[in-house]
Amino acid sequence: MTQAEYDPGPRLAHAGSIHLGTPDLERSLRFYRDLLGMEVVEQISGTAYLRGYQELTHHSLILTQQAEATVNAYSFRVQRPQDVELFASRFEEQGITTLEIPKAQVAGRGEAVRFLVPGSEHPFELYYDIERPLAPPEISSKLLSNSSRRRGLGVRRLDHINLQTSPTTVDEAEGWLRESLGFKRREILRVPELLIASWLSVTPQVHDVAIGVSADEQTGRFHHVAFNIENFHDLLTAADQMRDLDIEWGAGPGKHGIGQAMYLYVHDPGSGHRVELYSGGYLILDPEWRTLEWTPNLEHGATWYGHSLDTGPGGSFLSTTPSAGLEL
Structure with missing residues (x-):
């Protein structure tokens, strides 16, 4: 096979968007739009599409007014247009049920394939085509790499998504994400007999998605979505305002x-879904990166310094919200 004929197969590009159901859309909008400074690109009959000020595509966050605070979808963009169909064929060979999501169903986005992650049962959607609308003149930026001017607390972009599942399914789900979707294992937290959490990426980030064990031992749980802000000072300003x-x-x-x-x-405040404001971190450029393994005995894994995470029995940091099934 010549270099020109080589085909690496279907691949993911990055975490594209998250679709959150909220019982109080207006209150959620005040949080994401007015406080965090995200741009509402489009709003159609109970659903709003938002993006950060450095996101040039149509949206990274979808909010839908609904009775229950449920995550409706976790969406990832693929590398090439044909990869949507190629992934769908791969899933069919694995016996995974898929749904075709037509272009008209999600504003600004092309056709997608929807499925449940084996083991964890999180509803993933893979797509390629997405519109790149310009911001209205009143919030547009002269910086060509910005979709709009920085406003509010200055959310730049979607950073990563954190999922949780039961102790009996975490190994299956984490392994499938690596083997079938191409995620690379960057860091893990493990006890000898159990994988507690894994940080996975398809980009140079430490994680585009993380998956771990849920405290209530249920599948399909959502822990948090992280939005990237520019620097540590901005994060402290956010803490003050919150x-x-x-x-x-x-x-x-x-x-x-x-x-x-x-x-x-x-x-x-509108839904109760957990949101992480996230700044800093490191990039992985080494093609021979070896997974870093933490254990509960290494006390600085979760918190290097600052306010410790409340991860003890009954701790509020362990709470999660549910995900939707295959069909919305």
């Missing part, structure tokens, strides 16, 4: 040992 506005606190501010980013966890 306290002043009585936004429900999660944990932080502090710095993770795993990933080395500074964090602040809060909850969307």
Whole structure:
């Protein structure tokens, strides 16, 4: 086979968007749009599409008014247009049920394939085509790499998604994400007999997605979505404002040992979904990267310094929200 004929097969590009159901859309919008500074690109009959100020594509966050605070979809963009169909064929060979999501169903996005991750049962959607709308003149930026001017607390982009599943399915789900979707294992937390959590990426980030064990031992659980902000000072400003506005606190501010980013966890007031504001971290450029393994005895994994995560029995940091099934 010549170099021109080589085909690496279907691959993911990055975490594209998350679709959150919220019982109070207007309250959620005040949080993401007015406080965090995300741009509402489009709003159609109970569903709003938002993006950070350095995201040039249509959206990274979808909010839908609905009775239950459920995550409707976790979406990832693929590398090439044909990869959507190639992944669908791969899943069919594995006996995984898939749904075709037509172009008209999600504003600004092309056709997608939807399926449940084997083991964890999280609803993933893979797509390639997505529109790149310009911001309206009143918020547009002269910086060509920005989709709009920085506003509010300055969310730049979607950073990563954190999933949880039962102790009996975490190995299956984490292995499938690596073997079938091409995620690379960057750091893990393990006890001798159990994988507690794994940080996985298809980009140079430490993680585009993380998956771990849920405290309630259920599958399909959502722990948090992380949005990237520019620097540590911005995160401390966010902490100050969140306290002043009585936004429900999660944990932080502090710095993770795993990933080395500074964090602040809060909850969307409209839905209760956990949101992490995330800044810093490191990039992995080494093609021979060896997975870093932490154990509970290495005390600085979760918190290098700052406000420790409440991970003891009954701790609030362990709470999760549910995900939708195959069909919405």
